Amino acid sequence: MFAKDFSHLYSDECNRRNQDKLSALFAYAQRKDVTFLGNGLPESKYFPWQSVSGTCPTPPFANGIDSCDKSTDTFSFQTMKNDNSNSKLGTCGDSSFNLARGLQYQAIEGQPAVLDFIREHLKIIHKVGTHYQDWDAILSIGNCQAFDAIIRTFCNVGDFILAEEYSFSATVNAAKAQGIKPVSLKMDDHGIIPEYLIELLDNWPADLKKPKLLYTIPTGQNPLSYSLSTERKKIIYEVLQKHDILIVEDEPYYFLQTGEYVSKNERKEVKFNNHQEFVDSLATSFLSLDNDGRVLRMESYSKVLAPGIRLGFIAGSSAILKKISAYHLMSIMAPSGFSQTFLNELLNSWKQTGYLDWLIGLRHEYTLKRDGALDCLLELIPKELIENDVVRVSPPAAGMFFTVELNAKKHSKFNGDKNAVEDYINEKFIEEGVIVAPGSWFAVGNPEEIKDIISSEDDGYIFYRMTFAASELPIIQEGIAKIANVIKFEFK
Numbered sequence: 001m002f003a004k005d006f007s008h009l010y011s012d013e014c015n016r017r018n019q020d021k022l023s024a025l026f027a028y029a030q031r032k033d034v035t036f037l038g039n040g041l042p043e044s045k046y047f048p049w050q051s052v053s054g055t056c057p058t059p060p061f062a063n064g065i066d067s068c069d070k071s072t073d074t075f076s077f078q079t080m081k082n083d084n085s086n087s088k089l090g091t092c093g094d095s096s097f098n099l100a101r102g103l104q105y106q107a108i109e110g111q112p113a114v115l116d117f118i119r120e121h122l123k124i125i126h127k128v129g130t131h132y133q134d135w136d137a138i139l140s141i142g143n144c145q146a147f148d149a150i151i152r153t154f155c156n157v158g159d160f161i162l163a164e165e166y167s168f169s170a171t172v173n174a175a176k177a178q179g180i181k182p183v184s185l186k187m188d189d190h191g192i193i194p195e196y197l198i199e200l201l202d203n204w205p206a207d208l209k210k211p212k213l214l215y216t217i218p219t220g221q222n223p224l225s226y227s228l229s230t231e232r233k234k235i236i237y238e239v240l241q242k243h244d245i246l247i248v249e250d251e252p253y254y255f256l257q258t259g260e261y262v263s264k265n266e267r268k269e270v271k272f273n274n275h276q277e278f279v280d281s282l283a284t285s286f287l288s289l290d291n292d293g294r295v296l297r298m299e300s301y302s303k304v305l306a307p308g309i310r311l312g313f314i315a316g317s318s319a320i321l322k323k324i325s326a327y328h329l330m331s332i333m334a335p336s337g338f339s340q341t342f343l344n345e346l347l348n349s350w351k352q353t354g355y356l357d358w359l360i361g362l363r364h365e366y367t368l369k370r371d372g373a374l375d376c377l378l379e380l381i382p383k384e385l386i387e388n389d390v391v392r393v394s395p396p397a398a399g400m401f402f403t404v405e406l407n408a409k410k411h412s413k414f415n416g417d418k419n420a421v422e423d424y425i426n427e428k429f430i431e432e433g434v435i436v437a438p439g440s441w442f443a444v445g446n447p448e449e450i451k452d453i454i455s456s457e458d459d460g461y462i463f464y465r466m467t468f469a470a471s472e473l474p475i476i477q478e479g480i481a482k483i484a485n486v487i488k489f490e491f492k
């Protein structure tokens, strides 16, 4: 089976992107049988870095990944500019590449050694290749950049896309700034409500073009921290298939699947006896359900390694990825060679099993933080405020965030005016010395054209997004105590 052809959905910009004849010459740069006078590749002898080196912890991180700063169980690497290469432009070995190659122009999709690791990883986690065979992965500079490249490849000014009604503001704003019109999808405690999506698309006005793609954050959704179930994903996939709409899954939190929150006295530590048990515990992705090549999966190393590495990847149909690479060629060219060198040394030393050990360790850390934050929150918010529909807390099962929902109608001032209550309570949080993100900052809104298609009830709740990622648990608990103080005072 091969991926379907989605070329009818490409943007005008994508269709205007000319095949770059010059970059095609890169393929000859390493060949010994030709004299290469093609591209302006500077000789690596003029690169001032003779080597780079680093020290990293060694799997299986038996004492937990939080102790890796103090760990003596480490390995060191040194990547030389020139190893035994006889090419001044650098060579690319099976599992590593030298700096002369890493810092050179060429691999627009990413260095082969890094991509090979990612492809293998995708087979292990998402069983790619089982539904359609012409899949691939290319590197990105993280999910924000990946999304920018994807929407430029598919959307024209005035095109619609679908998004969760509250979503990550940077990506949604990038779309809006390009003149693209995001349409909100209603959510409940389990993410996008499929029936809402069905009704919206079945009633889509005949004189408007259908949305090009769904932008979703399926795991540990930002800001609401919900995770979409497999059942919902299957329904959503089928609905979008019917309406010829692509799916872009933005998954920076995929490996922060902390599992259902269990109250303190019933809690048991989750242990994985082997890597397969961990892999089996992970959510079924849209990518792994995809028979058509309509899913583009964006993953990032920001939350699993470090945001500053600015590396991620896009996985999906290779025909689509070629179009995205064509945009990369005329914009970012390729992610930084230094970043790729460091990622390559780390991952190819850890190997797939070591990387899974790291991810298991990370899951453990975030579970402790999630549990510590939620225990504290549920202890400090008076039970009667929850029972009387004043406060709602939905413990997350993935991601870095949790929310506190407040019923604006139950506040003594502002007559249930949600914006006024949200601003007022936020000011009180700040006065108390705690910084959170008000929910309305993440509201996607709806374009004028579709405002009348579906009406939905407003339950009068506002919410604030908080994270347990940014500090040590005692600090987070200090912040939660301040939140609880304000809520108790304001809704007494």
Ligand SMILES: Cc1ncc(COP(=O)(O)O)c(C=O)c1O
Binding pocket: 141, 142, 143, 144, 145, 168, 171, 217, 222, 250, 252, 299, 300, 301, 302, 307, 312
């Ligand atoms: C949903 C979502 N997408 C993308 C990003 C940014 O990812 P990256 O650092 O890979 O650009 C974030 C977080 O900051 C996020 O929450």
